[in-house]
Amino acid sequence: MATTFSEFELKPALQKSLDEVGYETPTPIQEQTIPLLLEKKDVLGQAQTGTGKTAAFALPLLSNLNLRQKDPQVLVLAPTRELAIQVAEAFKKYASHMKSFHVLPIYGGQEYSGQIRGLKRGSHVVVGTPGRVMDHMRRGTLKLDKLSTLVLDEADEMLRMGFIDDVESNCAFFGYHAAADKTDCHAIFERPCTNYH
Numbered sequence: 352m353a354t355t356f357s358e359f360e361l362k363p364a365l366q367k368s369l370d371e372v373g374y375e376t377p378t379p380i381q382e383q384t385i386p387l388l389l390e391k392k393d394v395l396g397q398a399q400t401g402t403g404k405t406a407a408f409a410l411p412l413l414s415n416l417n418l419r420q421k422d423p424q425v426l427v428l429a430p431t432r433e434l435a436i437q438v439a440e441a442f443k444k445y446a447s448h449m450k451s452f453h454v455l456p457i458y459g460g461q462e463y464s465g466q467i468r469g470l471k472r473g474s475h476v477v478v479g480t481p482g483r484v485m486d487h488m489r490r491g492t493l494k495l496d497k498l499s500t501l502v503l504d505e506a507d508e509m510l511r512m513g514f515i516d517d518v519e520s521n522c523a524f525f526g527y528h529a530a531a532d533k534t535d536c537h538a539i540f541e542r543p544c545t546n547y548h
């Protein structure tokens with residue numbers, strides 16, 4: 352088990368950001384999931400809010416990004432726009448030394464035009480709420496054929512809020528394209544003791 356971030360062999364630009372934000376020791380969820388996601392394995396992580404789960408998926412996924420490929424490679428689904436914005440900000444913070452990196456939050460209640468402009472410009476990572484992500488997929492403004500990783504953040508909350516159809520549609524769509532790529536990786540994060548009814 353890694354006791355320092357340097358043992359994960361993340362991209363040097365990420366290590367630099369971690370030194371700046373002052374993270375010294377990986378939290379348990381980071382210790383367990385970072386090595387698996389670096390190897391593009393599927394992960395089901397259970398962790399309470401505040402235990403470092405965002406960095407647990409953001410760091411390895413950033414480390415594996417191909418910055419020359421501008422179509423979305425990572426899609427994170429989050430239950431609320433607040434969480435989508437927070438996760439996008441975390442990606443930005445950890446990638447502050449990765450030149451040309453782009454992350455785009457897309458969520459309901461915000462004009463389509465700005466989101467469409469952002470998608471046209473190109474974004475390596477998209478973080479969105481399930482309904483708005485589905486809308487963009489249907490309109491053809493969000494293309495996922497270069498996607499390699501799907502993250503369901505607070506999956507338990509998305510199911511509780513009734514996003515199951517949108518999440519399933521996203522997953523089905525993703526599965527179809529990723530199968531062609533053979534580079535699929537799924538990361539699901541939820542709180543412990545989840546009771547799916």
Ligand code: AMP
Pocket residue numbers: 373374375376377378381399400401402403404405406
């Ligand atoms: P999260 O559970 O992702 O919302 O993270 C909770 C808080 O812990 C955030 O403010 C992070 O910046 C911080 N954090 C995440 N990982 C670490 C770490 N390894 N060391 C210190 N702080 C961390």
